[in-house]
Amino acid sequence: MKIWELVRMALRTVISNPMRSILTMLGVIIGVGSVVALVAIGQGSTAKVSDEISGLGTNLLVVNIQNTGRATQLNYEELMQLEQFSEFNWVAPTISKGSSNVKYDRTKASYSVIGTNDRYGSMNKVTMASGRFIAEPDLEFRNNVVVLGSDVAKTFFGFLDPVGQEVNIDGVVFSVIGVMEQKGKNINNTSIDTTVIMPLTTAQRQFKLGSLRTTYVEAASKEDVATAEQTLKDYLYYKFKSDSGYEILNQNEMMKTQEAIAAQMSYMLAGIAAISLLVGGIGIMNIMLVTVSERTREIGIRKSIGAKRRNILFQFLVESIVLSGLGGLIGLLVGIGISYGIEYFNSSMPTQVSLWVSLAAFLFSVLVGVLFGLYPANKASKLRPIDALRFD
Structure with a gap:
């Protein structure tokens, strides 16, 4: 059959x-x-x-300082000198103020504030919906300027363009120079959409934030990641005379x-x-x-x-x-x-x-x-x- x-x-x-x-x-x-x-x-x-993870950059290294005190503080100028080495592309030290009271007109809300430099936007693949990101002169002259995340801008200004407007952050007035495109949450369940970014030097002066806890470092290429990580380890060991109190996260290994x-x-x-x-x-x-x-x-x-x-x-x-x-x-x-x-x-x-x-x-x-x-x-x-x- x-x-x-x-x-x-x-x-x-x-x-x-x-x-x-x-x-x-x-x-x-x-x-x-x-x-x-x-x-x-x-x-x-x-x-x-x-x-x-790729959105943060596959060549990205993140340095987190875990201990507190003057003996474990990083220096901004020293960190930026790392860009002179061929294995490094960009270095973006950051400081965070955590939850801050942001006010515009009669609207108030709490958002995290990040102080950083002009490299931060490129390293985190930030695109601008309007205006511009922080520039080198903003750091040099400690300008009172901020870049708003998409959610922050929507809370205070709706669908209007906030560039040129002024917001009050913990009693200090800042001019809005840009709004970032919506990016969504990352693997740590955090989002740049709910942050306010300002020049690192401005954050240090206005809010007395002197301790650099997190630094983003981008290697020149995937092949240079291992060399860049070792250079960072050598620098941190020389700086702190110890191999503890800090960690270096490798985005490739995380992926x-x-x-x-x-x-x-x-x-x-x-x-x-x-x-x-x-x-x-x-x-x-x-x-x-x-x-x-x-x-x-x-x-x-x-x-x-x-x-x-x-x-x-x-x-x-x-x-x-x-x-x-x-x-x-x-x-x-x-x-x-x-x-x-x-x-x-x-x-x-x-x-x-x-x-x-x-x-x-x-x-x-x-x-x-x-x-x-x-x-x-x-x-x-x-x-x-x-x-x-x-x-x-």
Whole structure:
């Protein structure tokens, strides 16, 4: 008997008992759909993390000073001299005032204030919606100017352009020289959209912020990252006479670590979802055993008119494969639909449907049909015609 004829027979059997067929396929549908959807969520999260880290610059190093006191303070002029080394591109020391009271007209709100230099915008891939970013003369003359994050600008000015307006920060008046484009949250769940940026020298003078706690350093290229990191370690050890009290974060290492964690989570979720496929396989085996019992007389008649053992085995095996294959196909569509639905209704949770994972999940569902259909099919093929015809 030809394979297509066996498939048509199997499809007729599936269609003749639609409710039982759907319930039989349900485990496979849930399994395949779960694998596709969960892996899509995991890969979407991995891509989001990679984009966020890349948005900060893959050549970026971040120096954080952990200890307090004069013995662990960095000097701005010394840090800027690092740009003379070929392995460094830009250096942007920063100081943070934390939550500050910002006021314009009758509107008041609290936002974090960052004091930095003109390199900070380029290193953090900042684009301007209007106006300009901090420039070197602003630092030199300690100008009372600020650049607003998109959320800050919207709070005080709505859709109006605030460039040229004045805001009051903790009792000090500053002129707005620019507004940054919206950038969203990064991997640390912080956002430049809710910050006010001013020249570092201005922040030091107006708010008595003298301690540089964080410094962003961009290497000249990916190949120079390791050399730049070692130079920073040597400088900090020379400065503090110790290898503790500070840390250097490497964006490349952060990216690799985050991607590895996200990949492991994806594999774990896919493994958990694959258990549903095995459960679905058990359901298929159970219903196929019932089918063999119900169709015992049919098997006896077919054998008595010349059907061979392999014909009976293939008939029930193909029926099992068709059941699992249809379940896998429906599960594939359900999983893809869930994946795109999640991203549609929650844009902060991106998903990426993998063609290879989807194909593997479908093929695994077919394999489940083969493995769990083999025993019932083999049992049917071994029935003796005389016993099968006597079965009531």
